Amino acid sequence: MNKKAVQWLYRELPELEARGVLTPEISGKIRRHYDEAMTSGKTMLTLMICGILGALLIGLGIILLIAHNWEQLSRFSRAVLSLLPLLIGQGLALWVLRTKPQSGAFKEGTATFLSLMVAASIALIxxxxxIPGDAGTFILTWMALIVPLVYLMQASLPAAIYLIGITVWSSHYWNDSLKGFLFWPLAAVVVPHFIWTLRQEAYAIRSALISFIMIICVSLGLGFSVGRTWPGSWVIVFPSIFAVFYALGSFEFDSLTTNWQRSLRGLGGLALIVLAFQFTFRDLWKYLSGDVYAGVGETSGWGVVPDYAIIFAIVAMAMFFLLKTLKRGSLTDSLFLALPLLAILGYLLHGQAVVLLLLIFNAYLLCLGISHIMAGIRSNNLPIVNGGMLIVAILIIVRFFDSDINFILKGLTFIIVGIGFLVTNLWLVSERRCHEK
Amino acid sequence: MKSKLIIGLFCCLSVAQIATPLSMITRRESVLKNGVLFKFKTAAVDPYDAFRGRYVALRIQEDKAPLPHGRRLSNGQNVYALISVDDLGFARIVAVTTRRPGGAPYILALVRYIDKGNVRLDLSLDRYYMDEAAAPAAEKIYREHARRDKQDAYITVRIKDGFAVIEELFVGGKPIKELIPSS
Structure with a gap:
């Protein structure tokens, strides 16, 4: 449920009534309908949180009761009792599937509880x-046993646990590109659920949560699993994946209204800006060929195929979205999505023309900042203007720290940038007031 | 119809979820019941481990064997470590092989690294779990007895078809649980 849209509708209703578009009766019906829908959404959330907490407390209580006499029990009894949390979790989940198959809150709560109890049972045994501490095997076994719950119970929290689990698992194989590559097919298992959740209820908290975790885990998984056989490729692959996130957020979920809901676009954009800033530093390009991963994986032979395949697939997706955005003619979006292309240029030229690259990326950030300021002024949107000004301000400040300019001049620049912020904001606020009058 | 299918699939998943820990239990119970008993001397380990607290960290003293002639072994590779028992009754690794041995007792191991003609092995006997309250005290007792000048700490391990399960941790000839002052 899009809260802001409902609030807007509520504000419009009196005027629609006054103009005779809606009768007071219809208007009342609309209000009641949305009131009920909003309240049931809140009830669902409360139920879900209470359900998960309640189930966890019961589980912990049972474990504590068993643990109290743990040392007195025989080894076999302990082993059998270790299965108890798992059996309780399964019993609860089965009860929900049989009696409350329509309740998302109950399904989410019991599926999460069962996911945690699977781990508890294996850990107790x-x-x-x-049993020796082989975290990789433990996590992978756990994840394999819980991932079907994502689909059988349409639950997103187990999907989140699964994503975090396979990311931690892939971190164990950061120096083994072939094993690390398995992160991708493993992550793909929950993609249909991710798409389903966003299509079903793009405005719900769980969609925002799963998007947020998906972005973080895929970014980390990319870092752990890709580029071992291709030193320096990270400068291409990271901007590409963030551009893909940004584009997916912009194209597929454009109607979302709050930043919390727009994590794909928001986090993707933020990461692109941070990377662009990194690209304005000379040392990054100077030492790119000898990056820390060089020599970790083989750089030739069949072993490199999965690594290269993932890199090319991500870059191809980024290029596809760049072309799509250029066709739509949105300057700010096109600028964001152009970063992978510039990064490829940077990778190709880093040995010969570092100064040129630094100029390109400084100019890029300046353009990005100015385009935000212009777009914000056009739409009278203060946060966008401030975002743009922040980019320009950070660029100026970073370059000043870089150079050997004396501190008085540096101080003056800070003051000028600060005044710029204040004046622009005051001007925009007064403009807005004039419009409102 | 759809809900019946979902419940059916959920039941299948439940069976798999129970079968996994159950197979862990039965495999180890079978080894503890029918496996051959060996004693492995243990050495002191680095006491700094952020995750410690519920177990005593162990290191098998005799965890190396000569590198087999004409064989290339790589780190992380699975090997079979052949075991013999010395005059004092403690197990030692005498050789490693990449093929399953016929009659001699052996333990499945991983190559940790190759060091001056020796293969250092990971025998996966690296922790002895205890009650949370007892583990720190046990660790302290263990460390004192695993020092170079004492070295009278050892574990008893049951081995069947190369699969090893720790049975007990002994310090100074007594099970460690008996040495912990009861609270």
Whole structure:
């Protein structure tokens, strides 16, 4: 439910009534309909949180009761009792599937509880038999046993646990490109659920949460699994994946209204800006060929195929979205999505023309900042103007720290940038007031 | 119809979820019941480990064997470590092989690294779990007895078809649980 849209509708209703577009009766019906929908959304959320907390407390209580006499029990009894949390989790989930199959809150709560109890059971048995600490195998077994719950119970929290789990798993194989590559097929398992959640209820908290975790985990997984056989490729692949996030957010979920809901676009854009700033530093390009991953993986032979395939696929997606944006003619979006292209240029030229690259990326950030300021002024949107000014201000400040200009001049520049911020904001606020009058 | 299918699939998943820990239990119970008993001397380990607290960290003293002639082994590779028992009754690794041995007792291991003609092995016998309250005290006792000048700490391990399960941790000839002052 888009809260802002409903609030807008509520504000419009009296005028629609006054103009005779709606009768007071219809207007009342509309209000009641949305009131109910909003309240049921809140009830669902409360139920979900209470359900998860309640189930967790019950589970912990049972474990504590068992643990109280743990040392007195025989090894076999302990092992069998270790299965108890799992059985309780399964019992609860089955009860929900049979009696409350329509309740998203109950399904989410019990599926999460069961996901955690699977881990609890395996961990308790590991302790009973002194099983060595092989975190990779433990996590992968756990994830394989819980991922079907995502689809059987249409639950997003187990999907979030799964994404975090496979990311941690891939971090164990950061120096083994072939094993690390498995992160991608493993992550793909929950993509249909991710798409389903966003299509079903783009405005719900769970969509925002799963988007947020998806972005973080895919970015980290990319860092752990890709580029081992191609030193320096990170400068191409990271801007590309962030551009893909940004584009997906812009194209597919343009109607979302709050930044919390727009995590794909927001986090993608933010990461692109941070990367662009990194690209304005000389040392990054100077030492790119000898990056830390060089030599970790083989750089020739069949072993490089998965690594190269992932890199090319991500870059191809980024280029596809760049072309799509150029066709739409949105300057700010096109600028964001142009970063992967500039990064490819940077990768190709970093050995010969570092100064040229620094000029390009400084100019790029300046253009990005100015385009935001212009777009914000055109739409009278203060946060966008401030975002643009922040980009320009950080660029100026960073370049001043870089150079050997004396501190008085540096101080003066800070003051001028600060005044610029204040004056623009005051001007925009007064403009807005004039419009409102 | 759809809900029946979902419940059916959920039941299948539940079976798999129970089967995994159950197979862990039965495999280890079978080894503890039918496996051959060996004693492995243990050495002191680095006491700094942020995750410690519920177990005593162990290191097998005899975790190396000569590199087999004409064989290239790589780090992380699975190997079979052949075991023999010395005059004092403690197990030692005498050789490693990449093929499953016929009659001699052996333990499945991973190559940790190759060092001056020796293969250093990971025997996956690296922790002895205890009650949270007892583990720190046990760790302290263990460290004192695993020092170079004492070295009278050892674990008993049951091995069956190369699969090893720790049975007990002994310090100074007694099970460690008996040495912890009861609270």
């Amino acid at each position: 590991s302790q009973t038999y002194h």
